[in-house]
Amino acid sequence: MQKTASVQWLDAIACHSRRWVLWGVVLGGLGGVLIILQAGLLAHVIHEAFMEGISRAALLPFFGFLVLVIALRALIAWGRELLGQRASTQVRRVVRQQLLEHIGRLGPVYASEQRAASLSSALLERVEALHGYFSHYLPQKMLAIVIPATIGLAVFPVSWVVGTIFLVTAPLIPFFMVMIGRGAATLNQKNFQALSRMSAHFLDTLQGLATLKIFFRSRDEAQRIAKSSEEYRQGTMAVLRVAFLSSAVLEFLTAVAIAMTAVYLGMHFLHYLDFGLYGRELTLKMGLFLLLLAPEFYQPLRELGTHYHARAEAVGAAEGIQAILRAPAQAAPRDGEPFGPVGNIAIDFRSVHHCFGTERVALENLCLSIEAGQWVAVVGASGAGKTTMLNLLLGFLSLQQGQILVNGQDLGSLNMEHWRRHVAWVPQSPTLFYGSIADNIALGSEAMTRSRVIEAARRGRVLDFSDALRGGLDAPVGEQGNLLSGGQARRVALARAFAKDAPLVVLDEPTAGLDGENERLIMEGLKGLAAGRTMMMLTHRLDTARLADRIVVMDRGRIVEAGSHAELMALEGTYAALVRSGRAEVLP
Structure with missing residues (x-):
């Protein structure tokens, strides 16, 4: 056969x-x-x-x-x-x-x-x-x-x-x-x-x-x-x-x-x-x-x-x-209507349900509204559904049930290539392509001038280490960025997001696994990146989550709590229990 x-x-x-x-x-x-x-x-x-x-x-x-x-x-x-x-x-x-x-x-x-x-x-x-x-x-x-x-x-x-x-x-x-x-x-x-x-x-x-x-x-x-x-x-x-x-x-x-x-x-x-x-x-x-x-x-x-x-x-x-x-497509279809008009982006998850196979439920009746220009940190234990929610928003997975609205437009009806032009993504393990630091920063935009690259490198705190390298921003990053440290690679990814200048920024564990100095520099960069933009950040680190305007706590595919750090502590719920249990720095 x-x-x-x-x-x-x-x-x-x-x-x-x-x-x-x-x-x-x-x-x-x-x-x-x-x-x-x-x-x-x-x-x-x-x-x-x-x-x-x-x-x-x-x-x-x-x-x-x-x-x-x-x-x-x-x-x-x-x-x-x-x-x-x-x-x-x-x-x-x-x-x-x-x-x-x-x-x-x-x-x-x-x-x-x-x-x-x-x-x-x-x-x-x-x-x-x-x-x-x-x-x-x-x-x-x-x-x-x-x-x-x-x-x-x-x-x-x-x-x-x-x-x-x-x-x-x-x-x-x-x-x-x-x-x-x-x-x-x-x-x-x-x-x-x-x-x-x-x-x-x-x-x-x-x-x-x-x-x-x-x-x-x-x-x-x-x-x-x-x-x-x-x-x-x-x-x-x-x-x-x-x-x-x-x-x-x-x-x-x-x-x-x-x-x-x-x-x-x-x-x-x-x-x-x-x-x-x-x-x-x-x-x-x-x-x-x-x-x-x-x-x-x-x-x-x-x-x-x-x-x-x-x-x-x-x-x-x-x-x-x-x-x-023959493998069935998991990503959202590319065809669709263009996204616009473009400004600050508001996101609305409405009764989103997603599962892998017939048994494992990743998201269950997820409802979340993110206002335009708001910085939201999503926290929760591993397997809570944070990454699935991010993949749905980026169009890396097709929506199975429910609806995601961006500025009132159904995400499922949008042209994914056009939608992603308005999104900057900073993953936990950023991909650096063989070439120079400047080449990797310029990857975030089709028309990138040298002055924009330098400005993005400055705001992403890349110049702090690139000036000491032979060649500066033209120094090679090596195969898969192996000539840079983990923190330096993360800063290049952050500079890439600055260079793209997208109205929506999505970050996945931006400070995970970093030393104290690199974490401080990344957090300073995040504050500048959040200005005037909608930002959604997945994190296990509560110190990073506190920077956000709003913290969303997930557990087993559901949102169990949402609010500022002070509001969540006052609720005496899951978030407060995590903080008081002595795990104030890193969630499980």
């Missing part, structure tokens, strides 16, 4: 390469005609030279035509290869675009649940594995019918026996090709899974190398990687064994069929047989013509067998690609 679905998907996306494939088949058909012409010319030249005693000068024009035919065949082969490359490139471009767009629709929540190396493997290795299918196998599947049929039309008028030998033996080659290569797709799928696991494991090991060294586990991980590599090697060799076995069987069948033709012609020349030529006598020209066409008749079928492993590889790769494309 899965294999059939993969083949159907490959056939469906083949529409993007149909033009190039058809032109390749047309060229291949012309090549088939030239094969017949070449065999006829060779047979004629040899017959005339040795049987009729024609001089070399008289045969010179035929040699010229023969050279021309060979040159045209070479040109056609080059054209077919070029068209195959174009077909493959077009399909791979479309598939990569579909994957990227669908991963975008799946959203960051889906991406965070997957191993980065597995997604990278799907976008790179699995898509590249489609190359042979569209560049060689698909055109050859058609040519395996067109060229033998063309040669058969030329052979049958000369000898019905040779034509019958071709006709009877030809189906045996694809039959055994399919029988032997039947399990190749499954082997390729297992091989891709092994490659994906090995890639993910290797990336995890590189990222955690320091931890492994400290706990003396680096040798163990090296052995695990070696084991994964060996499994991948064995899988690759299993696939190659099937491919070589298939090629060997096809070569044997082809050799037997050609030998049968040669034996028939030899017996005819020795006058042991006298049928199959429609009552005519077998001449050297006729015999050479038939014998030269015999290997050419089977050549397209042999090439199809050679490229059959490309089909198996593509079917195996399609499994992983389809697994991503």
Whole structure:
């Protein structure tokens, strides 16, 4: 069932390469005609030279035509290869675009649940594995019918026996090709899974190398990687064994069929047989013509067998690609009406309900109103539903039940790309891309001047450390920001929010895991960032929460308390109990 679905998907996306494939088949058909012409010319030249005693000068024009035919065949082969490359490139471009767009629709929540190396493997290795299918196998599947049929039309008028030998033996080659290569797709799928696991494991090991060294586990991980590599090697060799076995069987069948033709012609020349030529006598020209066409008749079928492993590889790769494309979108749809007019943003959660699967309820009848220009801190234990609420507001998850209004507009009806232009997001673990500090700050805006970058860096307290770096704001941040400390990376993310100058700022644990100095600098930056903006902040730290105009306490997907620090302390409820229990700094 899965294999059939993969083949159907490959056939469906083949529409993007149909033009190039058809032109390749047309060229291949012309090549088939030239094969017949070449065999006829060779047979004629040899017959005339040795049987009729024609001089070399008289045969010179035929040699010229023969050279021309060979040159045209070479040109056609080059054209077919070029068209195959174009077909493959077009399909791979479309598939990569579909994957990227669908991963975008799946959203960051889906991406965070997957191993980065597995997604990278799907976008790179699995898509590249489609190359042979569209560049060689698909055109050859058609040519395996067109060229033998063309040669058969030329052979049958000369000898019905040779034509019958071709006709009877030809189906045996694809039959055994399919029988032997039947399990190749499954082997390729297992091989891709092994490659994906090995890639993910290797990336995890590189990222955690320091931890492994400290706990003396680096040798163990090296052995695990070696084991994964060996499994991948064995899988690759299993696939190659099937491919070589298939090629060997096809070569044997082809050799037997050609030998049968040669034996028939030899017996005819020795006058042991006298049928199959429609009552005519077998001449050297006729015999050479038939014998030269015999290997050419089977050549397209042999090439199809050679490229059959490309089909198996593509079917195996399609499994992983389809697994991503079939995944249901979790993020809110991108299409919708634009958000506006833009000013200070008011947010209203109305009876929002969200669950993961059929059991775990993340939000239950959530009702919360945030006034325009208000700074709201959302606190609560881990698993209380804070992150789910944030993901719904950012459009990273689709709303299941209830309504979220932003300035009176239904968030579900908005164009998510347009909505996110008005939102600045500072995550707990900010993503810094390879480049300079200035490049990462400017990421928050499409049109960013150097002066705006410097001002944002000043307000985000980035200049406090960048001035000491060689290159200043042009200093590199390294891979995933590894040249900066956690606090410095958090300040770059804060400066990015200043640079974007969005009316709504959403922060996720902005001071978590920071030392006292970095926490103080971030909190000072937050005060400046909140001025004139609506700000929603998730935090476990009560010192940070006290900066907000309003504190919202969540528990098990519900809002249990809301108010200022003083008001919540006066309620003598959950918030006050947390503070008085001695956990005034960090919530559980």
